[in-house]
Every structure is written in C-alpha cells, then in structure tokens.
Amino acid sequence: MADTDKNDYSRRDFLRLGWVVASGVALPPVLYGCLGGDDSGTPVPTETFVEPQVFASVNGRLELTMTVAYLKTTLDSKDVNLRSFFGSIPAPTLRVNVGDTLRILVDNRLPPNKTSGTGAVKHLRYPNSLNLHTHGLHVTPGLVSQNPLVYGDFVMDDPEFGVKPGDTRQHQYTIRPDHPPGAYWYHPHLHGSTAMQIGSGMAGALLIKGAIDQVPEIAAAKERVFVFQAPITDASGMLESFSQVADNGGVAAPNASVPTGEPPFLINGVRRPRLVMRTGEVQNWHFVNTAIFKYLNLSLDGHALNIYSLDGNTRSQLKPVGPITPDPESFTLEAVVLAPANRASVLVKAGAPGTYQLRTLNFLIGDDVTKAPKPPTFINGAGLKEDILAEVVVIDDPLPMNLPLGPLPVPAVLAPITDQELAAAGGLKRMIVFRSVFNQDPNASFQSLPVKLPITLPPASDIVHPGDELSDWIYQQDNTTFANTVLGVGNPSMVASPNPAPVGELTEIIPFQSARASKQIVALGSVEEWTIFNMNFIKHPFHIHVNPCWVVKINGKPIDPYWADTIGLPGGTPAIPGSVTFRSRFTDFKGAYVMHCHMLAHEDMGMMQTIEVV
Numbered sequence: 001m002a003d004t005d006k007n008d009y010s011r012r013d014f015l016r017l018g019w020v021v022a023s024g025v026a027l028p029p030v031l032y033g034c035l036g037g038d039d040s041g042t043p044v045p046t047e048t049f050v051e052p053q054v055f056a057s058v059n060g061r062l063e064l065t066m067t068v069a070y071l072k073t074t075l076d077s078k079d080v081n082l083r084s085f086f087g088s089i090p091a092p093t094l095r096v097n098v099g100d101t102l103r104i105l106v107d108n109r110l111p112p113n114k115t116s117g118t119g120a121v122k123h124l125r126y127p128n129s130l131n132l133h134t135h136g137l138h139v140t141p142g143l144v145s146q147n148p149l150v151y152g153d154f155v156m157d158d159p160e161f162g163v164k165p166g167d168t169r170q171h172q173y174t175i176r177p178d179h180p181p182g183a184y185w186y187h188p189h190l191h192g193s194t195a196m197q198i199g200s201g202m203a204g205a206l207l208i209k210g211a212i213d214q215v216p217e218i219a220a221a222k223e224r225v226f227v228f229q230a231p232i233t234d235a236s237g238m239l240e241s242f243s244q245v246a247d248n249g250g251v252a253a254p255n256a257s258v259p260t261g262e263p264p265f266l267i268n269g270v271r272r273p274r275l276v277m278r279t280g281e282v283q284n285w286h287f288v289n290t291a292i293f294k295y296l297n298l299s300l301d302g303h304a305l306n307i308y309s310l311d312g313n314t315r316s317q318l319k320p321v322g323p324i325t326p327d328p329e330s331f332t333l334e335a336v337v338l339a340p341a342n343r344a345s346v347l348v349k350a351g352a353p354g355t356y357q358l359r360t361l362n363f364l365i366g367d368d369v370t371k372a373p374k375p376p377t378f379i380n381g382a383g384l385k386e387d388i389l390a391e392v393v394v395i396d397d398p399l400p401m402n403l404p405l406g407p408l409p410v411p412a413v414l415a416p417i418t419d420q421e422l423a424a425a426g427g428l429k430r431m432i433v434f435r436s437v438f439n440q441d442p443n444a445s446f447q448s449l450p451v452k453l454p455i456t457l458p459p460a461s462d463i464v465h466p467g468d469e470l471s472d473w474i475y476q477q478d479n480t481t482f483a484n485t486v487l488g489v490g491n492p493s494m495v496a497s498p499n500p501a502p503v504g505e506l507t508e509i510i511p512f513q514s515a516r517a518s519k520q521i522v523a524l525g526s527v528e529e530w531t532i533f534n535m536n537f538i539k540h541p542f543h544i545h546v547n548p549c550w551v552v553k554i555n556g557k558p559i560d561p562y563w564a565d566t567i568g569l570p571g572g573t574p575a576i577p578g579s580v581t582f583r584s585r586f587t588d589f590k591g592a593y594v595m596h597c598h599m600l601a602h603e604d605m606g607m608m609q610t611i612e613v614v
C-alpha cells in the first residue's frame with residue numbers, strides 16, 4: 001500500500017470548527033492514497049481525489065449541529081477566507097437511508113451583516129443571514145411543529161430575517177420510505193444572499209440510500225461523490241462584494257460577455273484531482289453541480305459514463321453517454337449535461353491501462369434561436385470553454401467487474417405520468433415565463449437582451465407556442481427597454497410597468513414575496529402539466545422545490561421522458577421562446593414553496609415565484 005500523500009491531505013483543512021453529531025456517525029474525509037499496487041513493481045500513482053467528510057445515519061437517525069462560519073483554508077493553492085457549513089468547503093456529505101429522520105440545527109456564527117445592497121444589485125443583500133434548503137427532497141416545505149418550533153424544508157423567509165447572525169434554527173426532514181434514493185444536495189436559500197453563500201462554497205452532497213444501492217453490481221462498486229464548485233473569491237481570498245457575485249453569476253451588464261472560464265471548477269475543493277482505477281473495475285460516481293452559474297458538459301476520454309440516475313431519480317436502464325472525442329471548435333457536442341444544481345449518478349468501467357481526462361466539453365450556455373439554420377449557433381461570449389476537471393489513471397492490475405444488465409429498481413412514485421392520469425387528476429395546464437430584462441446599450445456587441453424587433457421570423461410551423469397566453473409577454477417591440485438588471489419570472493406585474501422606462505432608469509422589481517408578485521395556487525393531490533418558457537438566449541435552469549418533474553417536451557416536441565428537479569431551459573426570444581413541458585404530482589405536502597432560476601444571482605434578483613399547495 002502506498003502511503004497517503006500527507007501534503008495533499010493537509011492542504012485541505014476539513015472541519016476546523018468542530019461539529020456535533022447527536023445521532024449518527026462521522027466518517028473522516030478520505031484521500032484514497034493506495035489501490036494495492038500491481039505485481040510488476042511499477043509505482044502506483046498517488047490519488048489526489050479527496051472524498052468529503054461523511055455524516056451517516058445510524059438506526060434511522062442522523063442529527064447534527066451545522067455551524068455556519070468563516071473558514072480559512074486553501075482552495076486551488078489559494079488562501080481563502082470564505083463562508084462555510086461545518087467549517088468545510090465543500091460541506092460534508094450527509095448520508096441517510098430511505099425511511100430515516102434527518103435533524104439539523106443550523107447555528108449561524110457569521111458576523112453581523114454590514115452591507116445592504118444598493119443600486120443595480122439592490123436585491124443582493126444580507127450576506128451573513130441564511131436559511132437551509134435540501135435540494136430535491138420530497139419533504140414538507142413548512143413547519144414540522146410549532147411548539148417546539150421545528151422547520152421542514154422552509155425557505156419562505158423575509159430576507160430581512162431568516163437565520164440571522166447569532167440565531168439558530170432547528171430542521172427536521174422525514175425521508176419517507178417511498179422516497180427515491182439517490183444524490184441530492186443542501187445549500188442556503190435566503191433570497192438575496194444565496195448566490196454569495198453558495199458561491200463561497202456553502203454546498204454539500206446529501207445521499208439517500210435505498211433499493212438502487214442493493215443492486216449487486218452497484219453495491220460492489222467503489223462510491224465517490226464529486227461536488228463540483230467554482231468558488232468565487234476576490235484578490236484577498238474573500239467574497240464580500242455583491243457586484244462580484246453578479247459579474248460571475250451572469251448578471252453583468254448586457255454588453256459584457258458571459259463569463260466563460262473563471263472561476264475554474266474544483267472537485268471536492270481540489271483542482272484537477274487524480275483518480276486511480278484498475279482495469280475492468282466499475283466505480284459509482286455521483287456528480288453534483290453546485291456552481292452558481294456554470295453548466296457542466298461531462299465526458300471521460302475513452303470511457304462511457306453510464307447514467308443510472310438524474311437528480312436522484314433512478315432510470316429503468318443504464319444510459320451510456322460517450323466516449324465523446326473533444327473538438328475544440330465544436331459547441332454542439334453534448335455529453336452529460338448538468339445545469340447548475342443538477343446531479344447525475346453514473347457507473348464507470350475502467351478500460352485499458354492509461355491516463356484519461358474527465359472534461360467539461362465546450363458548451364453553449366446561450367442559444368441563438370433566431371439564427372438559421374438550426375441547431376442554434378454560438379453567440380459571441382456565451383460559450384463555456386472546454387476544461388479538464390480530473391485525471392483518471394487506469395493501472396494494469398485487472399479487477400473484473402460488471403455493469404448491471406437488467407432493469408434497475410425504479411421507485412413506484414416515479415411511475416410515468418400518463419395522459420389518462422393527468423386528465424383524471426386535474427389536468428390543469430399552466431404557462432410560466434422566465435425572462436430577464438436589461439437596458440439595451442445600442443452599441444453592445446452582446447445583443448441578446450432584449451431582442452430588437454422586427455426579427456426575421458421562422459416559418460410558422462417552427463413557432464411552437466402560438467397562443468393568447470403569451471401575447472402579454474410579447475410587448476417589447478423595439479429596442480427601448482425597461483430597466484437595468486431587472487429579472488423576472490412570472491407575469492408582467494413583476495416589473496413596475498409594462499411600458500418601457502427611459503433608458504438608464506432603474507425600475508424596481510417586486511420581491512417575490514410581495515402580494516403583487518404572482519403566485520401559483522395548486523390543489524393538493526392534483527396532477528398538472530406546466531410549460532416553462534424562456535424568452536432569453538441564456539439557458540436559465542428552472543428548479544422547483546418538493547415535487548419532481550416528469551419532463552415530456554422540449555420546445556413543444558415530445559422527448560424520451562425523464563424525471564428531474566432542475567431543467568436547463570433551451571434559449572429563446574420573446575417572439576420565439578424556448579420551452580420545456582413537464583407533468584408533476586402535487587402529492588403529500590400542503591404549503592408554500594418556490595420555483596426559480598438556479599443561476600443564483602438571477603434568483604436573488606427576483607427570478608423566483610411562489611407555489612402554494614392548498
């Protein structure tokens with residue numbers, strides 16, 4: 001056995017703040033330094049891939065105190081001092097079983113808030129207040145009890161309050177026995193500070209274990225969690241400027257290019273870690289994209305990534321993706337696409353000995369749908385460039401293992417939502433619009449927002465969403481505009497006026513909790529079909545809390561349906577919006593929760609709407 005590389009290990013300062021596990025077990029962070037070696041005497045390469053600390057349930061219960069505080073550590077060889085959960089970036093992995101109870105006491109030890117946002121970023125504020133969201137979990141969005149006060153997955157705080165510095169909040173999440181087992185994650189969700197805090201690194205994986213983990217080929221595979229983060233820091237290694245968050249989160253002035261490469265992705269806090277596998281070995285990898293803006297487009301040289309779960313939702317069959325040969329000039333190759341907040345669980349079977357790169361391939365983060373011929377073409381400044389994320393070394397020390405061949409156990413709650421079920425249980429259809437509005441700089445090179453009309457319309461057959469529901473939205477008929485950095489989701493009441501404001505004048509956006517903001521009222525037990533329209537080129541990732549989505553159409557055209565809780569929307573324009581159509585069962589839980597853009601600066605600036613299940 002090779003020695004653990006002490007230098008690599010010690011440069012990650014896990015859990016300096018200490019922690020309390022009242023019920024459950026804490027497993028130390030793991031650096032896989034050895035794999036047994038081979039018989040030829042060739043030195044085995046050292047792994048630099050680290051696994052985050054794991055907190056695991058015991059006897060059906062995991063109970064933790066989650067300290068929130070600054071952490072001085074090193075990320076990608078840079079000294080940083082950033083907000084953290086549990087004093088760890090990324091935060092530890094929480095590991096529970098279906099049927100378990102997870103209790104978390106959030107203990108906010110950040111210093112008092114100093115800054116209140118002003119001007120163009122006025123809705124980015126309260127950087128040291130927070131709340132907690134368990135992303136993708138089907139749990140109650142309200143209170144678990146009034147006395148004592150215990151919260152479920154509650155994120156409906158007034159931003160002025162939330163869990164302020166010095167405050168604590170008790171959460172309890174009851175993971176139902178029928179909950180889909182899979183890869184989820186947790187992060188703060190206070191409106192106004194979410195982007196800054198997750199941009200700091202306040203994010204951790206949350207694994208729910210169940211039937212899928214008992215499939216023999218999966219049970220035998222080494223399991224790894226990849227928390228992808230692109231922490232934002234200033235020159236001093238801190239993150240205190242809201243405009244920095246906005247600039248790195250896609251809220252830059254419309255004439256600025258979309259950030260393409262910086263900050264770089266880290267995996268569990270390490271830039272380009274090395275993993276070692278044995279030829280023939282199968283490993284079980286959970287990818288979690290916690291970046292606040294950037295998509296991932298993952299491909300492993302020479303190997304297929306065999307997807308068995310998306311957003312914690314098991315597929316009935318493995319879906320092999322790749323290997324895809326990178327082409328530096330291509331912005332059309334699609335590998336395993338993870339919008340911000342998406343997860344994918346994949347099985348990887350190591351091939352011939354050699355060194356392979358795990359890459360994010362070039363990715364179009366903006367679709368220019370006005371350009372013919374389709375597919376959409378690259379917009380200057382709107383592409384994320386290829387990057388190497390990790391190195392996989394396959395050694396000549398065979399370990400024959402198998403991929404599962406048969407059907408995988410899909411939870412009953414993930415049965416397809418048929419036309420008949422939809423019709424019988426309500427069948428209501430809704431249309432929701434995502435749109436950012438910006439001031440138009442007539443000299444801007446980045447002309448996507450807003451669109452100048454008239455544009456050359458495609459043939460009528462290509463306009464997939466005609467109809468009165470959208471007419472209210474097609475109100476911007478020239479290059480005058482509403483506002484600077486105003487983002488809206490929902491109806492036009494989200495902006496102060498449907499009429500254009502003078503260029504340069506800031507129009508106020510109505511906070512999503514406002515009585516004037518739109519709200520979707522849904523009956524408990526109903527099944528509905530929603531179409532989410534995107535009137536911007538940028539691929540806003542749509543996320544809805546509590547209940548997953550059965551995605552059935554993209555741009556009005558039927559697809560091979562799948563379950564997800566976060567959906568990268570195709571780009572569009574006000575005249576030709578991109579769209580995704582999904583069906584959802586509003587089961588089990590009454591109460592208010594949210595849907596929003598997971599480009600988190602967009603969310604913080606108002607691209608969020610309330611759903612109330614009654």
Ligand SMILES: [Cu+2]
Nearest residue numbers: 540597599602
């Ligand atoms: Cu967005």
